[in-house]
Structures are given as structure tokens and as C-alpha cells.
Amino acid sequence: MTRAVSLYELAHARSGDKGNRLNIAVVCREPRFFEPLRERLTETFVARVFRERRPTAVKRYELPKLHAFNFVLDDVLDGGVNGSLGLDGHGKTLSFLLLSAEIEMPAGLLSLAEEPAPELMSGGSR
Amino acid sequence: MVAQQVWIGAAAGFAGDRPDSSGPLIEALARHDGPRFLIFETLAERTLALAQLDRLADPARGEVPALKRLLWPALAPCAAAGIKIIGNFGGANPFGAAAKIQAWATELGCADLKIAIVSGDDMRDTFAPADFARMEIDGALLSSEPAIISANAYLGADAIAEALDRGADVVVTGRVADPALVLGPLKYSFGWADDDWDRLAAGILAGHLLECGSQVTGGYFADPGVKDVPGMDVLGYPIAEVDPDGVFTITKPAGTGGLVDRRTVTEQILYEIHDPAAYLTPDAILDLTQVELTEVGSDRIRVTGASGRARPETLKATVCFDGGLLAEAEISYAGPNAKSRAALAIETVTKRLAFLHPSLHVRADVIGIVSVFGDTSGSLLSAGIPGVRDGDLRVRFAAETADRAAAECLLDEVEALYCAGPAGGGGVRKRLTPRLRSASCLVDRKRVTPQISLLETA
Structure with missing residues (x-):
């Protein structure tokens, strides 16, 4: 049995930029989220979240000792801070775009977690 | 071999940073009985190009415009406490910045400060526009040979270490790799060899964690109810307490706001990183995949496990x-x-x-x-x-x-x-x-020569 939760319930994140390339560090809130997220938070999953920005490449690096992942997305910043017409050419806000994505997680794993605020949960039991 | 710890504080992570961050850092560093340094990182990609435009308009300008705002409050207290200052606030005109710092030092009653300049990052005179186009990576923005405003190579830690070795109290640089602001004083203090890759890598990691100032002590982190940070209005800026073997502890001054824990440090370890096994800098290639963080006290994280490989033969350069x-x-x-x-x-x-x-x-x-x-x-x-x-x-x-x-x-x-x-x-x-x-280029390091100059005291 799985349940859909937002990634925000499972991890925190920070974005950084280099030119037109964005990186997002995703850090598990609990070490035991690392393995299930390794299976589910794939490059394909992240590319789908950012599909409007048409990344030319999405690469995931795993950091098991830090219970973290580093995602590198190429060509998603509309040219980067010196080229974008957007308000946030750095992409600093985009860590929260990834965190807002919904992800199916084993229900048992989540019930062991601290009770998340009900209004932040979405999807309910499946 | 010096066996003492080296303490390094970071008072600015960008040109727009808070000018009052240095006060508590200087107080904390002054209590350390060993080598102590304060760094200012102020040079984002476009900051240098803007500084270059300033310099074209007036040859006396071209330093980072925040120089006085950030440095004025720190200069006399650092001189009194024997804290050496390293900053890339020279921007497009490190010599002009050094002259200004010397004038302020005189005004503040610390005229005997020795000021050194690290230059040689400016590549505009040594390369033709077509050369830049050939060296561009990740794109072809320069192929149309646009009007180049600035072109600067990222220098490494050696010139900073040498400037300190020559007795500098303040080291003014233009473009250097941000972590070099920390690795420079570590190489100088510990005498790490040029091919001691693991130690150099540890120093680069310390620099990487400090270079964005409060981003490792609770800045760019707070999310109320989820990741709470106390005292955002009086954030403490970071200090690295570095052992001779490169193991270090990240902390912040007592009595300040902010937070140093596994989460703040983990987020910053990966900030602006691509391949965590190969973070390229002019001084070594850092592998941080085996890094481990240990909470060793309140607001104290010990960082171990950095490893390094031989430095690349090319330097990165930014062309604006x-x-x-x-x-x-x-x-x-x-x-x-x-x-x-x-x-x-x-x-x-x-x-x-x-x-x-x-x-x-x-x-x-x-x-x-x-x-x-x-x-x-x-x-x-x-x-x-x-x-x-x-x-x-x-x-x-x-x-x-x-x-x-x-x-x-x-x-x-x-x-x-x-x-x-x-x-x-x-x-x-x-x-x-x-x-x-801006565009990024890779340049043969043999074609870039860092220079160290000491300002004559008045």
C-alpha cells in the first residue's frame, strides 16, 4: 500500500546556479527516507516536475552518508541570472517547486514518521 | 610544523551582505590563541563586470562598491586583535582598493597595516576575443565576438598564501576561486604541500562552507514550523576551527542568532555543486562523497572525510x-x-x-x-x-x-x-x-601568472 505525499514532507532542499544550470540538493528529513526516495526520486521523476522548462539533461548524484541527493538540471534557467527575463534568474525559488511534487511512498514508512500536519498531506490513502 | 588550530571567520558571502556581521566574529576570533583570519567573499559573476564598467568610467574606481561599507567597521578591530583579512573585494581594481584601504587605515589609526595585492586574474590584455571564443565551455555565446567587458581567470590559493608569507595583514584580490580565500591562509599557516591533495581538499571544503557566509549558519534555510532558525535579525556568521590535518569544526560566535547543525551544513555542502566526487578548483579536485558530519556540541559540526585529487591543468575564467x-x-x-x-x-x-x-x-x-x-x-x-x-x-x-x-x-x-x-x-x-x-572558459594555467605586490606604507 502506498500513499501520495509531497516531497516537502520527506525532505528539505536548497538550489544553486552556475550559468544556465541549476542544482538542487535534496536532504532527507529522516535517514530512513533515503532508500525509498532513491527508488522513487529518479532523474525521470525530476525531469517530469521541470518539464515546462525543458531540461536538456537531468543528472542525480547520491550521497548516502549525508542522506542526500544532488540533482543537476541543464538549461532550465532561461539563460541564467544574466540572461533570464524572469524575476528569479538564479532559480533560488525552484527548490520549492521540486519539494511541492507529489510522490508515492510506502504507507507503513510514513506512519512511522512524525505526524505530518493534515492540511499539508494530499492524496490520502490509496 | 605548527600544531595549533587555525580559526577563520567569514564576514560576507556576497557584496550585499550585512556590514555588522564582522563584529561578533572579530570578538570570537580574538579569543583564539593561534592564527586567525577574517574573509570577505564579495565577487559574484556580474559584480566583477559591473566593477570593470566603474573602472572604465573612472580609473580610481573598480573595487567592489561594498568595500567601505563592509570593511570600515572591521579594519581597526582586526588590526587590534591581530586578525588578518583576506577579501576579493578588489574587484576590477585591487590596486585602487588597496590604496583606499590604506587611507582608511590611516584615518582609523592603524596606518602600519601591511596591505598586499594579488593580481594577474585579468585576462583582457593577454587574449584576443577569438581566443575566448575558442576556450568557451557549455555554449557558444562568444562565437559572435561580442564587446568583452571583463575576462578574469579564477586564481588559486598560492598567491594568497605567499602574500601572507610576505607579512601581509590585509590581502586584496580580484577574481580568485572563492574557497581559495580560506585555503590560502590554511596553506600559509600549516605549510601544506602543493600536492598534499587530501589536506588541500579539506581546506577547499572548509572554504566552500564559509564562502557564502551565513548560508551555513541558518541563512537561506529558515522555513517556519519546519526548519526554525532563532534570531534571523542577528544571524551569527560562520567560523571554521581547522586542525593541522584538515579536519575542521564549523561554528558561530556565542550569543548570535542562527543555527549550525547537520541540516544547515548538509544543504551548504551541496550548494552550487555538480558532481560531488569532482568539485574542480584551481588548487585540487575535491571529492566530498565520503564526507561525514558529527554534532560535537551546540552549534558545532565537525567535518571529516574530504579527499582530493591532483589539480586540473586548466583554470576557469568568466568572460562578461x-x-x-x-x-x-x-x-x-x-x-x-x-x-x-x-x-x-x-x-x-x-x-x-x-x-x-x-x-x-x-x-x-x-x-x-x-x-x-x-x-x-x-x-x-x-x-x-x-x-x-x-x-x-x-x-x-x-x-x-x-x-x-x-x-x-x-x-x-x-x-x-x-x-x-x-x-x-x-x-x-x-x-x-x-x-x-557571461560565458565560462577554460584556460591553460601556464598562460595565467598571479602576481603579489605589497603596498608601500605611507
């Missing part, structure tokens, strides 16, 4: 060139049916620009519904503006062009919405900004 004008204009719509009025404003301006300046691509955002999560292709907005019917919305238009008339036309057309647009449009703001574009 003229990028035309950025035109931005905004107008607000609020209350009942605000969303439809905002949509009508976008439609009106877009249609007008289509016949007034057909080649101008105009981006539109509706702040409050979709802006920063949207992109310039406008695919989110063109699907129909999502969100509620009523609200307090701000429509933003933006375009980039080398044609000043077209840029001004967009601004005028948004202002014209006051009378000729949808009902209840208010609060127009317009802005025209010169743009700088």
Missing part, C-alpha cells in the same frame, strides 16, 4: 560582455475579478507590442499566481492563468533587447494601461537596466 537592455514594468490589479483584468492587461500589451515592435519577445508574469515558477516561454500562463478569480495581483512585463527604442516602448505601453487598460490598474513601476551576459 554587453547584453543590451532589460526592460521591466509592473502594474497591479486587486479585488473582484482581478485575474481576468490581469489577463486582459497582458493581452492588450502583447497585441500592441506585436505591431509596434514585432521582433520583441515580451515575458509576462502574474505575481501572486505564477511568476518565479513559470518560465520565459510562458507555457504555464498561456495555458490560462491558474488560481482564484479575485486577489491582489501584480502583472509584470519583461523584455531584453539591444534596441533602446523598443525597450522604452514596452515601458510606455505598460504605463499607458493607467488610462487605456483594464479597470482599476494601479502602481506602475518601470525600470531599464543595462545587461551583462
Whole structure:
């Protein structure tokens, strides 16, 4: 049995930029989220979240000792801070775009977690 | 071999950082009975190009404009406590910056400070525009040979270490790799060899964690109720306490706000990193995949496990060139049916620009519904503006062009919405900004020669 939760319930994140390339560090809130997220938070999953920005490449690096992942997305910043017409050419806000994505997680794993605020949960039991 | 710890504080992570961050750092560093340094990282990619434009307008300028604001409060207390200062606030004119610092030091009663300049990063005179185009990585922005404003190689830690070795109390640099601001004083203090890759890598990691100032001590982190940070208004800036073997502890001054824990440090370890097994710097390649963090006290994280490999034979360089004008204009719509009025404003301006300046691509955002999560292709907005019917919305238009008339036309057309647009449009703001574009190059390190100069004391 799985349940859909937002990634925000499972991890925190920070974005950084280099030119037109964005990186997002995703850090598990609990070490035991690392393995299930390794299976589910794939490059394909992240590319789908950012599909409007048409990344030319999405690469995931795993950091098991830090219970973290580093995602590198190429060509998603509309040219980067010196080229974008957007308000946030750095992409600093985009860590929260990834965190807002919904992800199916084993229900048992989540019930062991601290009770998340009900209004932040979405999807309910499946 | 010096066996003492070295303490390094970071008072600025960018040119716009808080000028009062250095006070508590200096107090904490002064209590350390060993080598102690304060660094200022102030040179984002475009900061240097802007400084270069300043220098072209006036040869005495070209330093980072925040230099006085950041350094003035720190200069005399650091001199009194024997804390050496290292900063890349020289920008496009490290010699000019050094002269200013010397004048301020005299004014502040510490005229005997020895000031050193690290230069040699400026590549404009040694390379032709076509050379830059050949060396560009990740793109072909330079292939059209645009008017180059600045071209600077990222220098390493050696020149900083040598400047300290020659007795400098203040080291003023232009473009250096940000972590070199920390690795320089560590190489100088511990005498690490040029091929002691693991220790150099540990020093680079310490520098990487410090270079953004408070981003490792609770800045760029707080999320109320989820990741709470106390005292955001009085954030403590970071200190690295480094052992001779490269193991270090990240902490912050007692009595300050902020937070140092596994989470703040983990987020910053990966900040602006691509492959965590190969972080390329001029001094070594850092592998941080085996890094471990241990909480060794309140607001104290011990960092171990960095390893290194031989430094690359090339240096990264940033080339900035003229990028035309950025035109931005905004107008607000609020209350009942605000969303439809905002949509009508976008439609009106877009249609007008289509016949007034057909080649101008105009981006539109509706702040409050979709802006920063949207992109310039406008695919989110063109699907129909999502969100509620009523609200307090701000429509933003933006375009980039080398044609000043077209840029001004967009601004005028948004202002014209006051009378000729949808009902209840208010609060127009317009802005025209010169743009700088940048490209990255890789340059043979043999063609870049760092220079160290000591300012003659008056």
C-alpha cells in the first residue's frame, strides 16, 4: 500500500546556479527516507516536475552518508541570472517547486514518521 | 610544523551582505590563541563586470562598491586583535582598493597595516576575443565576438598564501576561486604541500562552507514550523576551527542568532555543486562523497572525510560582455475579478507590442499566481492563468533587447494601461537596466601568472 505525499514532507532542499544550470540538493528529513526516495526520486521523476522548462539533461548524484541527493538540471534557467527575463534568474525559488511534487511512498514508512500536519498531506490513502 | 588550530571567520558571502556581521566574529576570533583570519567573499559573476564598467568610467574606481561599507567597521578591530583579512573585494581594481584601504587605515589609526595585492586574474590584455571564443565551455555565446567587458581567470590559493608569507595583514584580490580565500591562509599557516591533495581538499571544503557566509549558519534555510532558525535579525556568521590535518569544526560566535547543525551544513555542502566526487578548483579536485558530519556540541559540526585529487591543468575564467537592455514594468490589479483584468492587461500589451515592435519577445508574469515558477516561454500562463478569480495581483512585463527604442516602448505601453487598460490598474513601476551576459572558459594555467605586490606604507 502506498500513499501520495509531497516531497516537502520527506525532505528539505536548497538550489544553486552556475550559468544556465541549476542544482538542487535534496536532504532527507529522516535517514530512513533515503532508500525509498532513491527508488522513487529518479532523474525521470525530476525531469517530469521541470518539464515546462525543458531540461536538456537531468543528472542525480547520491550521497548516502549525508542522506542526500544532488540533482543537476541543464538549461532550465532561461539563460541564467544574466540572461533570464524572469524575476528569479538564479532559480533560488525552484527548490520549492521540486519539494511541492507529489510522490508515492510506502504507507507503513510514513506512519512511522512524525505526524505530518493534515492540511499539508494530499492524496490520502490509496 | 605548527600544531595549533587555525580559526577563520567569514564576514560576507556576497557584496550585499550585512556590514555588522564582522563584529561578533572579530570578538570570537580574538579569543583564539593561534592564527586567525577574517574573509570577505564579495565577487559574484556580474559584480566583477559591473566593477570593470566603474573602472572604465573612472580609473580610481573598480573595487567592489561594498568595500567601505563592509570593511570600515572591521579594519581597526582586526588590526587590534591581530586578525588578518583576506577579501576579493578588489574587484576590477585591487590596486585602487588597496590604496583606499590604506587611507582608511590611516584615518582609523592603524596606518602600519601591511596591505598586499594579488593580481594577474585579468585576462583582457593577454587574449584576443577569438581566443575566448575558442576556450568557451557549455555554449557558444562568444562565437559572435561580442564587446568583452571583463575576462578574469579564477586564481588559486598560492598567491594568497605567499602574500601572507610576505607579512601581509590585509590581502586584496580580484577574481580568485572563492574557497581559495580560506585555503590560502590554511596553506600559509600549516605549510601544506602543493600536492598534499587530501589536506588541500579539506581546506577547499572548509572554504566552500564559509564562502557564502551565513548560508551555513541558518541563512537561506529558515522555513517556519519546519526548519526554525532563532534570531534571523542577528544571524551569527560562520567560523571554521581547522586542525593541522584538515579536519575542521564549523561554528558561530556565542550569543548570535542562527543555527549550525547537520541540516544547515548538509544543504551548504551541496550548494552550487555538480558532481560531488569532482568539485574542480584551481588548487585540487575535491571529492566530498565520503564526507561525514558529527554534532560535537551546540552549534558545532565537525567535518571529516574530504579527499582530493591532483589539480586540473586548466583554470576557469568568466568572460562578461554587453547584453543590451532589460526592460521591466509592473502594474497591479486587486479585488473582484482581478485575474481576468490581469489577463486582459497582458493581452492588450502583447497585441500592441506585436505591431509596434514585432521582433520583441515580451515575458509576462502574474505575481501572486505564477511568476518565479513559470518560465520565459510562458507555457504555464498561456495555458490560462491558474488560481482564484479575485486577489491582489501584480502583472509584470519583461523584455531584453539591444534596441533602446523598443525597450522604452514596452515601458510606455505598460504605463499607458493607467488610462487605456483594464479597470482599476494601479502602481506602475518601470525600470531599464543595462545587461551583462557571461560565458565560462577554460584556460591553460601556464598562460595565467598571479602576481603579489605589497603596498608601500605611507
